[in-house]
Amino acid sequence: MPEPHTPTDVTPLRRDGPARCLIVDDEAPAREELRFLLNGLEDRVTVLGEATNAAEALGLLGSIPYDLVLLDIHLPGGSGLDVARQIRAQDPGPAVIFTTAYADHAVDAFELQATDYLMKPIDRDRLITAIDRALADRRGADADVEDRPAEERTPGVVTSARIPVQQGDRTVLVNAGDVVYATATRGYSYLKLPTDRYLVSWSLTDLEERLGPSFFRAHRSHLVNLAHVAEMVGDYKGSVVLVMDDPERSRVEVSRRQVGPLRRALGMT
Known part of the structure; x- marks a missing residue:
């Protein structure tokens, strides 16, 4: 091609x-x-x-x-x-x-x-x-939520929120704690669970508010559940990738500006 x-x-x-x-x-x-x-x-x-x-x-x-x-x-x-x-x-x-x-x-x-x-x-x-x-x-009409102060994204206890997901003629209620990470896709998002993934109509900002403080905005396109982080892998250039604990060992990119807040959120500094 x-x-x-x-x-x-x-x-x-x-x-x-x-x-x-x-x-x-x-x-x-x-x-x-x-x-x-x-x-x-x-x-x-x-x-x-x-x-x-x-x-x-x-x-x-x-x-x-x-x-x-x-x-x-x-x-x-x-x-x-x-x-x-x-x-x-x-x-x-x-x-x-x-x-x-x-x-x-x-x-x-x-x-x-x-x-x-x-x-x-x-x-x-x-x-x-x-x-x-x-x-x-x-045209950049959507605000970049990474510009918010880091303290507004500090995680706490795991939320008990449930996310309704439409699947044909039925609605699946997804427990927030089961979500490994969420990824933005131009006005939509998909939720990655250990063995499933669901497309939802919410933006990542909406999900961040709904899922609760245990979720961390690792990147403008990625929201991770810190309870499912298995490893944090860095390289000599300062780039960081999170390895999640799902069966696929999914890897989630961390933006450079979020590396410091992430380390603090994980109690590494």
Whole structure:
């Protein structure tokens, strides 16, 4: 699969006009439907290109610095997830909203930091909400909670909170103490348990407040349960990774600015 490149002479994110959008879908009716749904949003989004397969999508992404990609999962010559991985390697890359008929790739999509995962037939209100979120995220509208004083994140006893997680037509109540860590995925988060993981609609900031003081914000994208930390591994560059006690021995990155507060939280200083 060809490597995309980002032109260096154009600002990647337009702040003085509508966002540049690429539609990627192998079915012409689906592309037409998305254009129809975007009708009336010209002040926010302008469609500059369409692609019918992964190679076309990457070629167009290499020619123009798009702000937004509406991306199908199943494509000829590759997967929409493959395209999203290439997009994530760009810095910055365009925001991605998946538009698909398949529900079984949602967790993978959010791990690639997709803004949303919309099921066909696409609901226009949901699409507009996702677009607004994508553009707000790209413009840095969300505050970085790492700027809060460390004492506001100091852990204490394990919380007894329970997190309701929707699973089809049933609701699973997850005990906070069972959560090994949580990871942010563009407005959504997923909870990692010892043997399961669940996608939830809360932001990481919402989860931090709900889960309680035993959880530590190790990174802007990671919230860890200190009760499940097995090891803290560092290197000569000062980088630190937490090894968790789940069966996979999951590894969670710690931002440099949080290494000191983490050591204090674990009673190491």
